[in-house]
Amino acid sequence: MASEQSVLFSRALTELTLTFHIIYATIGVGIPLMIMIAQWIGIKKQDDHYILLARRWARGFVITVAVGVVTGTAIGLQLSLLWPRFMELVGHIIALPLFMEVFAFFFEAIFLGIYLYTWDRFENQKKHLLLLIPVALGASFSAVFITVVNAFMNSPQGFDIVDGQLVNISPLLAMFNPAMPTKVAHVLSTAYMTSAFILASIAAYRMLRGSTHLYHKKALYLTLKLALVFSITTALLGDFAGKYLAEYQPEKLAAAEWHFETEENAPLILYGVLDGEEIKYAIRIPYALSILAHSNPFAEVIGLDQFDEDVTPPLYIHYLFDIMVTLGMLLIFIALLYIIGLMRNWSFIHAKWFLWTMVLSGPLSMIAIEVGWWFTEVGRQPWILHGLMRTAEAATSNEHVGWMLVLFACLYLLLGAGSIYVLTSMFKRNTVEQELADRKIEKGGDTFDS
Amino acid sequence: MTLEIIGIFVLWLFLFGYVIVASIDFGAGFFNAYSLYRGNQHILNKIIQRYLSPVWEVTNVFLVFFFVGIVGFFPQTAYYYGTTLLVPISLATILLAIRGSYYAFSTYGKRMPKRYTYVYGLSGLLIPASLSIVFTISEGGFISIEQNGPVLDIASLFTSPLTWSIVVLSITAVLYISAVFLTWYAHYAKDEEATTLLRKYALIWAIPSLITAIGIIVELKFHNPEHFERLFDLWWMFALSVLFFIGTFILIYKRKNYGLAFTLLCGQYYLAFFAYGISHYPYLLYPHLSIFDSFTNEAMAIALIIAFIAGLGLLLPSLYLLLRLFLFNKEYVEGRNDSHV
Numbered sequence: 001m002a003s004e005q006s007v008l009f010s011r012a013l014t015e016l017t018l019t020f021h022i023i024y025a026t027i028g029v030g031i032p033l034m035i036m037i038a039q040w041i042g043i044k045k046q047d048d049h050y051i052l053l054a055r056r057w058a059r060g061f062v063i064t065v066a067v068g069v070v071t072g073t074a075i076g077l078q079l080s081l082l083w084p085r086f087m088e089l090v091g092h093i094i095a096l097p098l099f100m101e102v103f104a105f106f107f108e109a110i111f112l113g114i115y116l117y118t119w120d121r122f123e124n125q126k127k128h129l130l131l132l133i134p135v136a137l138g139a140s141f142s143a144v145f146i147t148v149v150n151a152f153m154n155s156p157q158g159f160d161i162v163d164g165q166l167v168n169i170s171p172l173l174a175m176f177n178p179a180m181p182t183k184v185a186h187v188l189s190t191a192y193m194t195s196a197f198i199l200a201s202i203a204a205y206r207m208l209r210g211s212t213h214l215y216h217k218k219a220l221y222l223t224l225k226l227a228l229v230f231s232i233t234t235a236l237l238g239d240f241a242g243k244y245l246a247e248y249q250p251e252k253l254a255a256a257e258w259h260f261e262t263e264e265n266a267p268l269i270l271y272g273v274l275d276g277e278e279i280k281y282a283i284r285i286p287y288a289l290s291i292l293a294h295s296n297p298f299a300e301v302i303g304l305d306q307f308d309e310d311v312t313p314p315l316y317i318h319y320l321f322d323i324m325v326t327l328g329m330l331l332i333f334i335a336l337l338y339i340i341g342l343m344r345n346w347s348f349i350h351a352k353w354f355l356w357t358m359v360l361s362g363p364l365s366m367i368a369i370e371v372g373w374w375f376t377e378v379g380r381q382p383w384i385l386h387g388l389m390r391t392a393e394a395a396t397s398n399e400h401v402g403w404m405l406v407l408f409a410c411l412y413l414l415l416g417a418g419s420i421y422v423l424t425s426m427f428k429r430n431t432v433e434q435e436l437a438d439r440k441i442e443k444g445g446d447t448f449d450s
Numbered sequence: 451m452t453l454e455i456i457g458i459f460v461l462w463l464f465l466f467g468y469v470i471v472a473s474i475d476f477g478a479g480f481f482n483a484y485s486l487y488r489g490n491q492h493i494l495n496k497i498i499q500r501y502l503s504p505v506w507e508v509t510n511v512f513l514v515f516f517f518v519g520i521v522g523f524f525p526q527t528a529y530y531y532g533t534t535l536l537v538p539i540s541l542a543t544i545l546l547a548i549r550g551s552y553y554a555f556s557t558y559g560k561r562m563p564k565r566y567t568y569v570y571g572l573s574g575l576l577i578p579a580s581l582s583i584v585f586t587i588s589e590g591g592f593i594s595i596e597q598n599g600p601v602l603d604i605a606s607l608f609t610s611p612l613t614w615s616i617v618v619l620s621i622t623a624v625l626y627i628s629a630v631f632l633t634w635y636a637h638y639a640k641d642e643e644a645t646t647l648l649r650k651y652a653l654i655w656a657i658p659s660l661i662t663a664i665g666i667i668v669e670l671k672f673h674n675p676e677h678f679e680r681l682f683d684l685w686w687m688f689a690l691s692v693l694f695f696i697g698t699f700i701l702i703y704k705r706k707n708y709g710l711a712f713t714l715l716c717g718q719y720y721l722a723f724f725a726y727g728i729s730h731y732p733y734l735l736y737p738h739l740s741i742f743d744s745f746t747n748e749a750m751a752i753a754l755i756i757a758f759i760a761g762l763g764l765l766l767p768s769l770y771l772l773l774r775l776f777l778f779n780k781e782y783v784e785g786r787n788d789s790h791v
Contacts, residue, residue, distance in 0.1 A: 066553070425672055
């Protein structure tokens, strides 16, 4: 068994690595799709503004993808270095998607290299766009395969345990576990949504800084339209995720909703604080939890009273859940307001304060991603493999984890600062206006509606 | 062939791939830094940039493939090696992370401060050194099984001559492999000045790389006699490997057919690497872990092999395309074509 300290530091280091990696991973999954859409519109409309948009996004993407690759390598190794007992066990059952992820990423890396170095090399622009398809597919499939592993940790299946031995192992059954469909869909749609909001933030920021070029308006409109589509999709998928939890991990849902007593007609508790077992200052929406869990306002929802205290997750996940949902709703509202405002010619969408709101949308979306992952990971505790292996049993017995935590923290600081510095100086040195002039882009359309 | 053998063969092959492509990359970084120090960076800069730019990420994937694959095929390695290798592998990961990301920062951000070029060059020597420790540990004698689990005896690891011989071998091999490849590449790009310089490096590092390799075999005789015996049974593979080495050396010396020289070099390392691997059989870690008792179940093994074949079907054509468009594309290599994003 590992010492308590090793467990604590192993958890802290994993949390730190994932928290840092997920920023770059999310961007890495979503941006290729955005580049593809922009380039496709550019080719279709013969509008060079969109082509330049794709080109500049791709340039920034290289920097973020580099950090994503190296932190992804770190978390891949840390799984074995920090959780050796876990990997020894699940290697038998869920190694297949991990292995396939490497191929998906390999595929992406090769074509990304080709795509980046073949701008203007093809007579037919569409050929160049074709190269982006394997990049976007590889990126999304990497996310799918890794999320499958995380889903497996929440609802393990595809094996039996007889006398302490694993038997009847089915790698495919393990992959297609009950948590997989909702989790995979949720991860993908939030990655696309967050990437779109981040790109919208950049466009809004340029406009706030006084750039009046049509290029930025086109960028803002395109990205917010995509952000709206994906954030609504995300909200719908969130509803499915709630139903999954009610069925397979009722203690996670109950802890997230502070649902203590099993009851019918269960209300949904929003916000509030906990005083012992008493909930104060909360908003109660009647029947809403029953609807969320079972699509039926009168259905019975299992409460925490059905579980031993040593298998229930910490109750603070309620706050994480609320922050995630609130931000999600807020972001739908912001995107919707802009799109409708533009159609109806509302003038406030050009006001400074609204531009600032849109600048904030990217960071807010990323915060939602972070709290969402904290929620799902902390919500699975005390298990690393739901119902089968506790986190404390899985950790390494090595005594040096504390030092590694310090070193990796320094590394992430260095990478974070480095990537921000490089990205900002890269685009400052070569502004949109300057590049438009350099490339003598005149073919840009003068309207930006579609 | 049993599933165990297929599994370890595939992994070993990818590790060999990593050794070659990563050596080229690490060595290139070092030569670049050294030439900056000597004030003749303009000679090498271009050729190294042209080679590295489109492929740096691909290099990294070979390593990821190996460690994900070994936990997949032999899950128990996660327990033994995962527990004990925390410090050396974490250090290597951190160096790889700094190296990889700052490479992208400077290439695409178009700026490489002098100080950083040195750090980059040095990391190319430190990474193989720290990764090579895994080979040392696999020979046994450094891990004891205690009540809490396996523990690495760091003091005896760092005082063992075997450790340091393997570290020195990894560094000399990196420099030699890289120099031979880049000689060929520079020649291919018709860059005579760079070819001359790199050829000199190749000749300088040839003999040390051979001597350190032989030194390790001698060390093993004392450290792990059982492994040494088995190595000796494969003497013909090593003999052939040395012949290939002589072939490379002569070709480079006579300035003839650098392409063949590099092919012979790959053959040399392939033979030596596989002879070492075969003689290591059946142990993944002397004497605690063999490929048989650490192996995954049959269903997973078959699934992994199918995924591997399907994956290769996807990757080989893509890799071929990458090589055709860049490494072996005359226009690109000679720098007549700049289509960067």
